[in-house]
Amino acid sequence: xxxxxxxxxxxxxxxxxxxxxxxxxxxxxxxxxxxxxxxxxxxxxxxxxxxxxxxxxxxxxxxxxxxxxxxxxxxxxxxxxxxxxxxxxxxxxxxxxxxxxxxxxxxxxxxxxxxxxxxxxxxxxxxxxxxxxxxxxxxxxxxxxxxxxxxxxxxxxxxxxxxxxxxxxxxxxxxxxxxxxxxxxxxxxxxxxxxxxxxxxxxxxxxxxxxxxxxxxxxxxxxxxxxxxxxxxxxxxxxxxxxxxxxxxxxxxxxxxxxxxxxxxxxxxxx
Numbered sequence: 001x002x003x004x005x006x007x008x009x010x011x012x013x014x015x016x017x018x019x020x021x022x023x024x025x026x027x028x029x030x031x032x033x034x035x036x037x038x039x040x041x042x043x044x045x046x047x048x049x050x051x052x053x054x055x056x057x058x059x060x061x062x063x064x065x066x067x068x069x070x071x072x073x074x075x076x077x078x079x080x081x082x083x084x085x086x087x088x089x090x091x092x093x094x095x096x097x098x099x100x101x102x103x104x105x106x107x108x109x110x111x112x113x114x115x116x117x118x119x120x121x122x123x124x125x126x127x128x129x130x131x132x133x134x135x136x137x138x139x140x141x142x143x144x145x146x147x148x149x150x151x152x153x154x155x156x157x158x159x160x161x162x163x164x165x166x167x168x169x170x171x172x173x174x175x176x177x178x179x180x181x182x183x184x185x186x187x188x189x190x191x192x193x194x195x196x197x198x199x200x201x202x203x204x205x206x207x208x209x210x211x212x213x214x215x216x217x218x219x220x221x222x223x224x225x226x227x228x229x230x231x232x233x234x235x236x237x238x239x240x241x242x243x244x245x246x247x248x249x250x251x252x253x254x255x256x257x258x259x260x261x262x263x264x265x266x267x268x269x270x271x
Contacts, residue, residue, distance in 0.1 A: 006027065
């Protein structure tokens, strides 16, 4: 464990437990963010089967920029830098405070969200991960500044203690994933405005999503990982094996009906 790492204060822990999310400002340095950014932009130059399967034809980019820059799934399985930051001590220490136990890494993703790309309909992560007991926690690292214009994440505070809702069909014109969870009556979605290097931690039951990137010249890149507590006994098979901070594997019992975090329109993932 590195020395001098940030842990969460009682006030921050109380906010996370009450609101369901917490932003840690400047958790990663400019140099660390540059390493993440450069790594994934280099990876995006070619197809990586099962991880990143773009359509390189430029004509498709006009139709849908996400065809050229789809999200990367499980890059930690093919890239050491992705594994390094998924298991980074800065993140794992904060997660241990939020879980009240050591964390196990379940998934890494990289979202490019290029200019004019659709967003992702509101959803709950543990609908997909199916962590038992308890729930998962996400660590959402802003690789670019994330604001209203380029489609930052929206969170619905206080839904972290809600049950998992049955999703409805999303609007395919605005969301690249096909499932949508309504905002409960009396609550509202609020934007998580973030600078490069900020990390948003949020509960797996928290309703969240994003709008379209409305800019014509800015990406909204983010490195996103999901975690479970070490007391986890079950998880969806799509996310196994789990990893301890030291890189060793954990293989809990598998829950049925596993899948990625939000199925895409016209896309079928193996379960």
